[in-house]
Amino acid sequence: MTAPRHSTRRTAPTAGPWPVLLGEVRTALLRHSRAVGVETVEELLELAPAATVRLTSRPLARGVSTDVVEGVHCRLPSGSGRRVEGVGTIVSRAVVTGGRIAQASSRALVLPATAPRRQNWSAYLARQGIIEALGPGGGDDLAAGFLAPHRPDVLDLGAVANRLLDRVQTSLLLDGASPLRTTRTRLRFVVAAAGSGGGPSTPAPPRFSVDVDGVRTLLLRADLHGTGRELDGAETDLATQVQKGLDLAEFDGGGAAELMTLCEDVAVHDWLLTVLQRLVDNLDEAPARNGRIERIGPAIEQLLHLWMPGAHAEPELSWVWSALEGRPGFSRQWASIVARIRNELDLSILRALTADGGQARRAGPAEEL
Amino acid sequence: MDAIYTESSAAEHTSGVPFAQVSVELGHLYLEDLGPTDLDGFFARIAPWADRPRLASVAGLPTDRRQRVSTCLLLDDYSGYTDPTARPSPAAVLPELLAAAMRAGVPIDYLARESGLVQAPSGSLAELVEGLLVADPPFGADGSRPPVTETGWLTNGQRSPAVGTRQAMGGQIVWTPPVENAGYQHSVFLDVELWNGPEGKRQWSCAYLAAVWQLARLGVLRRRGRGVLAAESVDLDNLPDDWAALPAVLMVSRTPPPFCAYRTLSVMDARFLPVENAVRTILSQVAADPTAVRQAVRRAAREGITLPMEIIDRISYVLLGP
Structure with missing residues (x-):
């Protein structure tokens, strides 16, 4: 494959606001027979020696790896099938929640290119987690393309996240034994820039969907502040130049890391719902009754206490959780599952008691003999 | 109301390091150069390029401002000399080296050993930097x-396919040119050897270690969020016989400005041009800790210096012909 030649004309986005944050989260049960401690989490997540693993203990233990950077130069998704190229970096990280749930997430903030053609690679590494779009099309077209079924040779964030999760899951620190059968879930998310309509307004409601192929999609409109775009242009006086350099340094990726945390949190809870719903749905399958408690047991021990929506989300993003609790109502479904499990437990205790009672009754007359 | x-x-820790405005590298010498080189002549050629106006220009400062500039020299005790016992001892060469620089008016503040970048008590900087490499992607790299990567090599583009190998369908592969990824109309393709030798006995290339050296001087390397290289002062009257007994970076002047700097200037022989080009190819593919990179920008801004x-x-470089 040869590198494409870009024309020297300026790229002019035609529609839809920039920037757009694209991401994908993969969630799975950590391949280990029991929950791992904080030291193991730290060692598991030390994917690069430069930075530190971030650990939180309250309200729930959570470890976040350092960022892993990977370069891409490929076609970007496009809803209208336009040829738009992207050059830049994907930032990924691994997360372990409650010593039990493993996740990997990959993201990229997509902006229109600052130059009409590809720059030196160092320019992209200076802005990690940003992909520059070269070609026609706006943010809406990109988002539509990303949410459509994946096409080959187009940016594949899911594959990057999948590889990272594999890397964590195959660690020699883990014994590879899983106490219960679960699946690896996939959540895609798109955060589109909120309209620049001046002044705070009511945010558009988030959209959450479960697609036919099991892929979850979260669509948000949020304020992707300070995108760094406004920093381009020729300045002459020293003070302005210094300020410009400083602004570029202060650019924090448009709040992408905070949004990533939110999406990881949504993905954890969606995964918990998926795993436990499947478990209770399958309870009535043959062999009925036998081993029901044995099948629920590991989930009770390992997973029930991990339900804590919004525990690690930034307060300014709490509106997303509030909206998701309204509809589809994550916690409502969870409460229903937990109630079902409790009922099973109560019933099994009752059955055990009555079984004991039966034996006692049978034993009773024998004693009298 | 929520509590804070x-x-x-839970927070990322990235320690700061002290910064000079410019770190000036006063040439590059192999240990075997030390005997035959006329050190007075060597430093006399370099010294004029490290004067106040030139350093002000490199630093991006007005000429009348006070300068905070540290000088350094990297001695190559890593390559060369298959027989380590044939090497001159530190005591035999260092005092004269430092004196010659002093006589030329460019006293050396920090003296570094190239081996110290490979092996250090706190871990190898060469290996640390290897973990920061993010390869320049060719078109078609979509994450799938x-x-x-070619083990031990780093390129700025796409290599030619191996000529003469047979394709799956039977035809011979004909030569196609390599392509520079960021090339425009024409390519300047570079393929840099990072290391060779068997695993465990890895021999890092000169270009690779020079890239590590630049990163160390720019103060952008961290291990678990902490600084990686601390200069140590040594007793110059009681130098050890063995180079390995010296720290990686020796502080050889009294209370010099910091070793790390916002910018670096290397004044060296033009024969190092290909190596330095390779260094730039490597450095273009290093994803340094963004927090450390930003710390330097912020600190420089407070002094009125714009740092990219x-x-x-x-x-920056000054390359001198013979």
């Missing part, structure tokens, strides 16, 4: 497969 709750382990975010834009 923080945990110190791991990045294609790109590491390679912080590096």
